[in-house]
Amino acid sequence: MENKQYTLQKDTVMDGKYTVLFFIKKGQNAETYRVKGTDGKVYFLKLFNVAKLHLSAFDRNGNLLEIEILKKTAHENIVSYKDDGEVIVGNKKFLYLVLKFIVGETLAEQLTREPVSTVFDIRHILSGVLSGLQYLHSLPEPVIHNEITPQNIMIDLSTDTPQAKIIDFGYARSFLQSLKMFNRQGLNLNYVASECITAGLFSPQSDLFSVGVVMYQMLFGIAPWNVSVSEYEAQISGENIAAEKLLKQREKPLMFPDIAERIADFDDSILKIITKALQTDTERRFRSAQEFLEILNSDSEDSGQQWIAGQERNNGRGQGQNEEHGRERNNKPGQADNDKYGSVLNNEKKGKGGFAAIAGMQALKNMLQTDVIDLIRNPEEYRQHGLGLPNGMLLYGPPGCGKTFFAERFAEETGYNFRKIIASDLASIYVHGTQEKIGKIFDEARKNAPAILYFDELDAMTPDRENAQHSYGSEVNEFLSQLDNIGDSGVFVIGSTNKPQLIDKAILRAGRLEKHFYIPPPDFEARRAMFEIYLKHRPIDFGIDYEKLAAMTEYYVSGDIKLIVDEASRKVIREKTKRITMETLEIIIISQRPTISLEILQQYDGIKNSMEGKKEERRRVGFNR
Numbered sequence: 001m002e003n004k005q006y007t008l009q010k011d012t013v014m015d016g017k018y019t020v021l022f023f024i025k026k027g028q029n030a031e032t033y034r035v036k037g038t039d040g041k042v043y044f045l046k047l048f049n050v051a052k053l054h055l056s057a058f059d060r061n062g063n064l065l066e067i068e069i070l071k072k073t074a075h076e077n078i079v080s081y082k083d084d085g086e087v088i089v090g091n092k093k094f095l096y097l098v099l100k101f102i103v104g105e106t107l108a109e110q111l112t113r114e115p116v117s118t119v120f121d122i123r124h125i126l127s128g129v130l131s132g133l134q135y136l137h138s139l140p141e142p143v144i145h146n147e148i149t150p151q152n153i154m155i156d157l158s159t160d161t162p163q164a165k166i167i168d169f170g171y172a173r174s175f176l177q178s179l180k181m182f183n184r185q186g187l188n189l190n191y192v193a194s195e196c197i198t199a200g201l202f203s204p205q206s207d208l209f210s211v212g213v214v215m216y217q218m219l220f221g222i223a224p225w226n227v228s229v230s231e232y233e234a235q236i237s238g239e240n241i242a243a244e245k246l247l248k249q250r251e252k253p254l255m256f257p258d259i260a261e262r263i264a265d266f267d268d269s270i271l272k273i274i275t276k277a278l279q280t281d282t283e284r285r286f287r288s289a290q291e292f293l294e295i296l297n298s299d300s301e302d303s304g305q306q307w308i309a310g311q312e313r314n315n316g317r318g319q320g321q322n323e324e325h326g327r328e329r330n331n332k333p334g335q336a337d338n339d340k341y342g343s344v345l346n347n348e349k350k351g352k353g354g355f356a357a358i359a360g361m362q363a364l365k366n367m368l369q370t371d372v373i374d375l376i377r378n379p380e381e382y383r384q385h386g387l388g389l390p391n392g393m394l395l396y397g398p399p400g401c402g403k404t405f406f407a408e409r410f411a412e413e414t415g416y417n418f419r420k421i422i423a424s425d426l427a428s429i430y431v432h433g434t435q436e437k438i439g440k441i442f443d444e445a446r447k448n449a450p451a452i453l454y455f456d457e458l459d460a461m462t463p464d465r466e467n468a469q470h471s472y473g474s475e476v477n478e479f480l481s482q483l484d485n486i487g488d489s490g491v492f493v494i495g496s497t498n499k500p501q502l503i504d505k506a507i508l509r510a511g512r513l514e515k516h517f518y519i520p521p522p523d524f525e526a527r528r529a530m531f532e533i534y535l536k537h538r539p540i541d542f543g544i545d546y547e548k549l550a551a552m553t554e555y556y557v558s559g560d561i562k563l564i565v566d567e568a569s570r571k572v573i574r575e576k577t578k579r580i581t582m583e584t585l586e587i588i589i590i591s592q593r594p595t596i597s598l599e600i601l602q603q604y605d606g607i608k609n610s611m612e613g614k615k616e617e618r619r620r621v622g623f624n625r
Contacts, residue, residue: 212277449490
């Protein structure tokens with residue numbers, strides 16, 4: 001049955017250029033979709049119903065302002081324009097805007113998951129926002145964003161250094177536009193300057209006020225003012241009741257909770273900056289983004305920290321993304337279990353995006369690229385030779401070496417939807433219940449194609465039938481049946497295991513999980529990046545030598561490196577020395593041995609040689625010892 005909640009269905013081709021992958025969200029004035037272009041890349045598409053747009057959304061020539069503004073902007077701290085156009089759908093006129101994909105999360109999501117722990121982080125993020133605003137405010141025809149909120153600030157992880165990007169220009173207006181052309185319906189008034197509420201006087205200074213509100217929220221975890229209006233109040237007092245409540249709150253002095261113990265590099269200067277940014281009197285507020293930037297960063301060098309390139313997110317991140325960008329849910333019509341699918345960015349660990357998120361391991365990335373990804377991206381070449389698409393691959397190696405992380409980055413690289421399955425997902429108390437679950441998982445994957453099914457600890461799901469203590473024949477047979485030609489359905493299967501020798505041999509034969517890749521402990525470049533990642537949010541001293549740390553930790557896995565950094569933090573807290581030093585880290589490394597012994601690694605070398613014996617052409621991948 002067709003879903004009436006949104007306009008475009010899956011596989012709809014927009015303007016002959018963009019194929020709809022799935023619906024993301026319906027906002028105040030637009031619907032947002034994830035689409036794939038004819039170039040094979042993934043983008044975000046905003047669809048505007050022209051009949052529903054407010055007059056203030058258009059310029060004097062009848063062009064949609066959001067599109068026109070983004071077409072003319074090019075700045076590293078602002079979302080990037082790709083394309084736009086006009087289409088007719090169901091006898092209705094729509095405009096569409098295509099934006100480049102941003103790998104990351106909104107600031108709102110970051111704050112929900114992990115409170116800010118240093119003033120340095122606040123400075124870094126808001127410096128990017130202010131740089132973007134300085135650019136907008138300095139254009140020949142200055143642009144006011146009008147909706148700077150944590151939901152509209154993306155933390156982009158696709159570059160060497162994570163950057164803040166301003167998104168969602170639905171309320172953006174030219175500074176030269178008539179005051180009558182400002183529509184604040186749907187805006188979160190908590191971030192709107194008082195002069196905008198009382199007189200509609202939006203200006204560069206009103207954007208800076210919004211930055212001040214965001215700054216306060218980052219530091220204290222709450223907004224400086226927050227009003228809510230019940231439905232009853234709105235009915236009897238009109239729509240202005242929220243604005244009236246908010247303006248009354250702003251007449252009172254700002255409250256600053258005590259956070260000195262939680263924020264490592266806290267000092268009172270940050271409170272003075274917030275106070276100036278949140279002045280209701282525009283004469284006492286920052287006059288320009290440049291002035292705000294200079295004061296914000298006037299003593300940032302004293303922190304001794306650097307914003308570390310690359311960022312692997314910790315477990316437990318399943319939040320959705322804003323209407324335009326990031327980890328959106330894959331909402332597909334007519335599928336009861338569609339909430340299990342979506343961008344790989346919905347899953348536990350997050351990175352910069354694709355293989356760019358993986359430091360080091362270049363030989364392995366090259367092999368995956370040439371042996372698998374290039375084939376998936378060029379199916380016609382396969383079909384010309386009468387070959388089906390590849391069905392799947394196995395990632396194997398010692399525990400803690402990042403097999404799941406590789407699988408997720410692989411999914412990002414291909415642009416496929418992603419679902420992770422663990423053994424307990426298949427457990428059933430009923431006869432043949434596990435078989436039914438296996439069949440259902442594969443059926444759902446076909447409906448959500450292109451999709452990747454990732455089976456973690458595959459040896460527990462498909463043990464060797466000849467040696468297993470219990471009978472797994474029917475389950476393994478069902479798995480084998482589903483694997484046959486699954487690639488032709490747009491589904492790619494990835495299995496991971498620490499014990500490849502325990503998997504039923506039929507699973508690993510040609511036409512099934514025929515590609516086998518060894519995931520070794522992180523190499524030098526990866527270890528160096530991990531230290532940078534794990535030290536990023538902590539108070540550190542000058543002189544941290546990341547290359548020396550990487551050299552000292554050969555054979556250490558990600559969990560080992562995180563433990564080293566955690567122990568260094570505990571030592572600093574116990575000894576009240578305030579900052580982690582290079583000496584502290586070296587002491588901890590000497591006392592903490594890797595969890596995977598050299599003997600175990602040698603055993604894996606034997607397993608790897610045995611696995612590669614089936615593929616004579618496979619060259620050695622790993623690290624030198």
